[in-house]
Amino acid sequence: MSLTSEEIASQPAVWAEAAKTQEAGAFFGRPGESVLFLGCGTSAFVAESIAVLREEAGQGITDAAYASEWTPGRRYDRIVAITRSGTTSEVLQALRVAASSDAGAAGASLVAISAVAGEAVDALVEETLVLDFADEHSVVQTRFPTTVLTMARVAYGLTSSAAVDASDVLRKPLPVDVTDFEHFVYLGAGWTRGLAQEAALKIREAAQAWSESYPLLDYRHGPIAVAGPRSLVFVFGAVGEDLVADIEATGATVQTSGLDPLAQLVQAQRIAVELAESRGLNPDTPRHLTRSVILA
Incomplete structure (x- = not known):
């Protein structure tokens, strides 16, 4: 079994x-605070999902941004950097900018969520929440992002069946034969939009395969044009019968589920690993990737 599968x-x-x-x-924002979540790659998708969850829970104004794209503008009470390694160059640079800009001068509290203690991010923030028990040996992230999302849901008072549903997903065979498909599409709405992006990224990272992600209802506005009999379209959360019918009319296979969306993401992770292995690839060592992007 690969390290990725074990994780x-x-x-x-x-x-x-x-x-x-x-x-x-406090790392997910105290009620009433205006908060910005920053990340790169998987962590950026997690930031997007958390931002939606927090606002839907009535906790306060919440934004998410790619650390590599963010420039100071709005004033925040708290800026939260999500970085598994604590060393990602763009995240560190964004924190430096925050500390020297109006965002910092206005009194924003800078904090981080990481899987490793004692890394460069610690010197740039007031406090780091270290989730070392969720760290991964694999380059591909799986349990760290889902753990951050789990903690966010708890922080915002949101209950879920994620653990029970995920245990069920892990016991059962995958619902499809991954070798039947060459094109993988993930759709989500609201907070699951970030999950859809993450699921599609797992397919690209682990299996070097063609994958896409889109907002659920926007899929008909162009992207559906490339769907066909070798397409698997995976929907996070609820979906209307009309959209399912429109997708199936292309010949594509649509997968829907009543599972908690985090459990659906676990299933998507398994699909990525099985697809990689069916292609003779090692999901633990994805091509051209390292655990952290550290720029000179």
């Missing part, structure tokens, strides 16, 4: 460990 399988237990963390709440 995917560990998620329900890791989420249970995360639920015991008492001091996490």
